[in-house]
Amino acid sequence: MRVTILGAGVAGLTAATELVARGVDVEIVERGPAPGAQSCSWYAGGMLAPECEADLAEPIVVELGREALAWWQKYVPQLIKRNGSIVVSAGRDRNELKRFASRTNQHQMLDQEALLALEPDLGDRFSEALYFEHEAHMDPRAALVGLTEYLKERGALFHYGAMLEDVVPGDKIIDARGLAARDCLPQLRGVRGEMLVVKCDDVQLNRPVRLAHPRFPVYIVPRGEGHFMIGATQIESERQGGISAKSMVDLINAAYAVHPAFAEAEIIETGAELRPAFPDNLPRVNWVEDRLHVNGLFRHGYLLSPACARMAADILMRSNNKAEFMDEDHNQWATA
């Protein structure tokens, strides 16, 4: 069987990897010139933090997200940093930390001394924090490149700057084009996310730090060599184009609340993209006409794409092509 995959974002590349690992020939058709800036995957945080997501996401996100770490560990082991994540709140939002703790599992409350031991730069700023010991993170861009290399080594063909019309389609088609697939999936909408990368040598963080915040989840992910990714806004807008001044202020303010030295950081990069989402903000793996769509990963591209890839591969490898685990009428996931 030969499978054509549309889209080389995280949804497309994970599906391709899962199929190649099962001995299927794949080719990937990507409208952009290279893995990267064309997809919202490029601007992700790269956190493999299913437990933290329980704060705002539905239980199925946590459940499927728990598959992610082992999957990424299998394909890009050199990129995975398994040292947990930290959640703090500003003193005046202390109840936000309590709320976060009550809605999530597998964490421990750190007192100041324990926090100092893990993150010395936070210990003198926060008297308590939540520690999710079993979570991990990785550089999402390196992960996309890593999967691309894995695929190329195993003979997968990549057509960059191309559309489906430009190639001879395989026996099956997986459509993982994100928001561009709204021509087939009219329920998709774009949810704008904005992020920054800053360089700051005066702050050392070993693991992602989230700020429990009343309006939107803000996180700071260390990317090495003094670089930090600060993300991400969540705005019900499909505006294209660069980060807004207000969002930049909000993100920098959040970073400043975590450590004042971020005020002196150098801004290396800003990014803004539209996340594809369905009305329930949950992903779908389902057939629309002759294509198997993997879409709607919303904030959870790296967390949920392994589970979606597994389901997509299961469906294609079975003789029965029905997506048995989706109840379209009720927009519900039945357990796979």
Place this chain on the structure above:
Amino acid sequence: MISLYGVKISSRLLLGTALYPSPQIMADAVKASGTEIVTVSLRREGVQPGAGASFWRLVEGLGVKVLPNTAGCHTVKEAVTTAKMAREVFGTNWIKLELIADNDTLCPDVVALVEAARILSAEGFKVFPYCTEDLSVAERLLRAGCEVLMPWGAPIGTGLGLNNPYGLKAMRAHFDDVPLIIDAGLGAPSHAALAMEMGFDAVLLNTAVARAGDPELMANAFAKALEAGRLAFDAEPMLPNDMAAPSTPVLGKAVF
């Protein structure tokens, strides 16, 4: 039944559409609340025309009346522009007028509010002003053309409830024939019930439902609290006494 600018409404709950985990959960909460009016922010979600269109279509799909708001506006000009944009997008001349003075308390800028209300009313808008319980400001808003007032319970998003019961009581007594909707600051259904017992016509809330662990369940809880509170108001509650008053007389009983 209340009448807002001539439109008869039976639910006393107005619900915001922000901060839900997903639009689907928002839709479930709206349904569970029985609300007939939802409010939606234009500015927060889409600065440019059309940018928030997908989300707005979802809100329109709820099948209830949409009250667009000017959340996030700090100046008269911004608010007026946003109101006009809202009229285009949603095809309604209703506007919830929010003009924020200060980012830490999100308290209304009452001076700018009166000015914006005057401009918008003159242009045919039906203005729902988010205001304080200040009587002189309320008086000026009515003179500016408002026929509904929306005094705050507490600062937006705090969940503190009715922060100034004395001031709100005075406002209710002073404007006994103006629809008064408590807007912002409610955290628990008991706050909404209290507002009803005090005779307010409706409440508007968002965070208390959207950020509950189960928004749909909390929406239902608020609906029931509002119903209970309003029934209590209509039933004329007893007045409190300082001394105990036995419901059964003890005089003449063989009590030693």
